[in-house]
Structure formats: structure tokens, C-alpha cells
Amino acid sequence: MKNIIFILALVMTTHLADAQFSKNLFDTYDSYKFSGIVSRRFKHAELMTHLGSLKKSLGVMAVFEQIGNSAENRSINLLKLGTGKTKIFLWSQMHGDEPTATMALLDLLNYMALNRNSAEVKKILSETTLLIIPMLNPDGAERFQRRTSQEIDINRDALRLQTPEARILKETRDKYNPEIGFNLHDQDPRYTVGEKGTVAAISLLAPAYNVVKNDNEVRIRAKKVVSELTLVLQQFTPDHIGRYDDSFEPRAFGDNIQKWGTSVVLIESGGWKNDPEKMFIRKLNCVGLLSVFHSIATKAYEKTGTSVYENIPMNTRNLFDIIIEKITVTFSDGRPPLIADIAINKEEVRDSTGTRWEGRVVDYGDLSVFSAHEKWNGEGKTINSMQVEMNDIVNVDELLKKMK
Numbered sequence: 204m205k206n207i208i209f210i211l212a213l214v215m216t217t218h219l220a221d222a223q224f225s226k227n228l229f230d231t232y233d234s235y236k237f238s239g240i241v242s243r244r245f246k247h248a249e250l251m252t253h254l255g256s257l258k259k260s261l262g263v264m265a266v267f268e269q270i271g272n273s274a275e276n277r278s279i280n281l282l283k284l285g286t287g288k289t290k291i292f293l294w295s296q297m298h299g300d301e302p303t304a305t306m307a308l309l310d311l312l313n314y315m316a317l318n319r320n321s322a323e324v325k326k327i328l329s330e331t332t333l334l335i336i337p338m339l340n341p342d343g344a345e346r347f348q349r350r351t352s353q354e355i356d357i358n359r360d361a362l363r364l365q366t367p368e369a370r371i372l373k374e375t376r377d378k379y380n381p382e383i384g385f386n387l388h389d390q391d392p393r394y395t396v397g398e399k400g401t402v403a404a405i406s407l408l409a410p411a412y413n414v415v416k417n418d419n420e421v422r423i424r425a426k427k428v429v430s431e432l433t434l435v436l437q438q439f440t441p442d443h444i445g446r447y448d449d450s451f452e453p454r455a456f457g458d459n460i461q462k463w464g465t466s467v468v469l470i471e472s473g474g475w476k477n478d479p480e481k482m483f484i485r486k487l488n489c490v491g492l493l494s495v496f497h498s499i500a501t502k503a504y505e506k507t508g509t510s511v512y513e514n515i516p517m518n519t520r521n522l523f524d525i526i527i528e529k530i531t532v533t534f535s536d537g538r539p540p541l542i543a544d545i546a547i548n549k550e551e552v553r554d555s556t557g558t559r560w561e562g563r564v565v566d567y568g569d570l571s572v573f574s575a576h577e578k579w580n581g582e583g584k585t586i587n588s589m590q591v592e593m594n595d596i597v598n599v600d601e602l603l604k605k606m607k
């Protein structure tokens with residue numbers, strides 16, 4: 204018992220300093236958020252403009268280096284900050300339509316520039332070297348698509364290395380042989396956490412390096428970093444941190460980089476109610492990353508252990524955007540009425556007029572086992588089946604009026 208109390212006290216005191224740091228980061232985020240970027244659909248040219256302005260504000264703190272080109276000759280860049288022994292490698296937007304972490308990287312670089320004299324930034328830059336590739340797949344970002352311009356998923360190209368983008372990632376890892384790596388992605392915003400039904404804002408993983416998911420020193424270090432990151436994020440979104448599927452994928456970068464000796468942490472930016480542009484998730488990414496940089500610099504994360512990691516609830520998938528509950532559905536052609544729940548997801552539709560969000564009916568019947576960002580009570584109300592047919596686009600505002 205004494206031992207347990209001692210361990211608890213150790214863990215708590217270890218976290219007190221960092222908890223305050225991350226709380227400050229969270230509370231003052233608007234003061235250092237990179238204001239040049241306000242939507243997810245930025246492309247390479249825009250990113251380069253932003254990196255140009257950050258280069259100016261960071262000055263001698265950072266080295267910018269073009270490390271190669273995409274298949275369509277867009278530059279891929281590496282930013283180096285710090286002089287410390289522990290190398291931390293971060294790469295974002297391997298999938299072109301997963302830009303949340305790229306925005307967070309700009310935020311954290313801006314934070315470093317603005318707070319260069321703070322004790323925390325000094326500690327991070329003296330103990331670690333940050334190696335950052337923002338937007339590994341600029342051609343995909345240009346089209347806002349997952350794959351590269353050559354239609355390859357970079358995350359299935361870690362072994363064959365057929366794409367220039369995959370080769371750049373591998374070469375950079377091999378050149379620096381970093382201790383810790385952050386593999387930064389977006390996931391479907393409708394994943395949930397465990398059986399709770401709450402949306403997964405962020406999902407984390409220390410990827411397996413073999414099929415049987417063994418632990419070794421490299422993966423254990425990754426699990427400790429994930430544990431630390433989980434504790435940080437749970438301060439702000441306690442029920443919204445999930446664990447990503449840990450099946451080994453022999454062709455994926457995360458799994459292979461873990462195998463090659465860099466402790467990999469996968470961060471998947473998920474969803475948040477009424478936040479289709481994922482600006483809150485961007486903030487969580489930024490606060491989480493800066494906080495763990497500091498924990499790595501102070502080595503606080505080493506004391507955190509892996510039990511937090513092992514207890515993160517797994518990602519599940521049982522969330523819709525809207526469920527209209529128990530509404531009476533009538534049929535015009537004599538079929539009898541029935542009571543049903545109706546699930547509607549908001550989908551991003553792109554056409555010549557631009558981009559907009561539309562509701563689509565995606566499930567129908569007894570949906571009582573599912574959760575939703577919004578549940579509307581349809582009891583005592585009636586709707587004609589023609590208005591809510593499966594897979595139809597529906598007018599969400601009109602439906603909501605009907606519910607009132």
C-alpha cells in the first residue's frame with residue numbers, strides 16, 4: 204500500500220508542472236494560433252507563403268530545407284529547430300485530405316517564435332531537436348484527396364518506395380534516426396470512444412511492429428509518450444480520446460518506422476460537434492504536441508509508464524450526426540405507418556458552385572444503440588416516407604422546423 208501511495212504521489216508531482224504548462228497553452232491558444240490559416244482546404248502554395256512568414260518570425264531559431272519534390276514537382280520541406288540530443292520527427296498530411304495537424308504545426312511554430320524566451324521553449328530547444336515535415340503529400344492536398352498524384356496511398360508504400368514522397372520520408376528518417384516520431388493523420392470524424400458513444404476527438408496509437416504486437420524498448424517508449432499525451436488531452440476532453448486499431452499493417456509507415464527503431468506515435472484527428480473545419484481538434488493537436496515536447500525534454504514522460512495507454516478505450520463506430528428518434532413515418536400508398544429512428548449525416552458536397560454541407564439519410568429503423576451529435580425527439584410527430592428515403596439528400600433545416 205505504501206508503495207502504491209508513493210507511486211501515485213510520484214506520478215502526481217511529475218505531472219503537476221506539465222499540467223499547468225498545457226493548461227496555459229490551452230487557455231492562451233488564441234494568442235499564438237497561426238491566424239493566416241482559417242480553413243482546411245489550403246494548398247501547397249498557401250502553405251509555402253505561411254512557412255515564409257514563419258521563417259521570418261523564427262529567424263535563427265529554425266533552419267528550413269527543401270528535401271525533395273513531389274511527383275508534380277511541389278517542394279517538400281523540412282524544418283529543424285533546437286539543438287538537443289533527443290530528436291523528434293513529425294510528418295503531416297501524408298494523406299492530402301488530412302490537413303488538421305499541418306495547421307497545428309503552424310500554430311506550434313508560431314508559439315515557439317512568440318515565446319522563444321520562455322523557460323519551456325528554451326528547455327524544449329536545448330534538450331530536443333524538432334524535425335518537421337509539414338505536408339508530405341502536396342499533390343494530394345492540391346486535389347484534397349488521400350492519394351498522391353500518382354494515385355498511390357503513401358501509407359502502403361513504405362516497403363516498395365515507389366513514390367518520391369515515400370522515399371523522402373524514408374530517407375529523412377534514416378538520415379536522422381530520430382528517437383521519437385509523430386505520424387499525423389485525420390480519421391473519419393464519426394469514430395467514437397469505447398462503448399460510451401462519445402465522439403473520438405483524437406485517437407492515438409503506438410503502432411505494432413509485428414503481427415503478434417510484441418513490445419520492445421522502441422514501442423514501449425512510444426506507449427509512454429502516448430500515455431503522457433493522453434493525460435494532457437484528457438484534461439480538456441476527458442471522454443473523447445480513443446485508441447486506434449493496432450493491427451499490424453506490413454506496408455504502412457507507422458508500423459515500419461517503429462520497426463526501424465524510431466518510437467512512433469500515431470495521432471488521428473477525429474471529430475467534434477459543429478466543427479466541420481476541425482479548428483478545435485487543431486487546437487488539441489497543438490496543445491498536445493507542445494506539452495509532450497516539454498515532457499520529452501524534461502523526461503517526465505518516462506515516469507508515466509504504459510498503463511494509461513493500455514486503458515485507452517478502443518475506437519468504435521456508432522455515431523451519426525443527427526438521429527430523429529421515434530418519429531411516425533407514413534406512406535402515401537396504403538402501406539401502414541410505423542415508428543422509426545432516422546439517421547442523417549452531414550456530407551461535404553463539391554460541385555461547380557463550390558463546397559457545401561448537405562444532410563443525407565444513412566440509416567432507418569431501430570437506431571437506439573447508436574449515438575449522435577444531435578438527437579431530435581420525433582415522438583408524436585409525423586413525416587412522409589418520401590421526405591426521408593434512404594440515401595436521399597434532405598433539407599436539415601426544414602426537418603428541424605418540423606420537429607419544433
Ligand SMILES: [Zn+2]
Binds near residue numbers: 297
Ligand atoms: Zn491518414
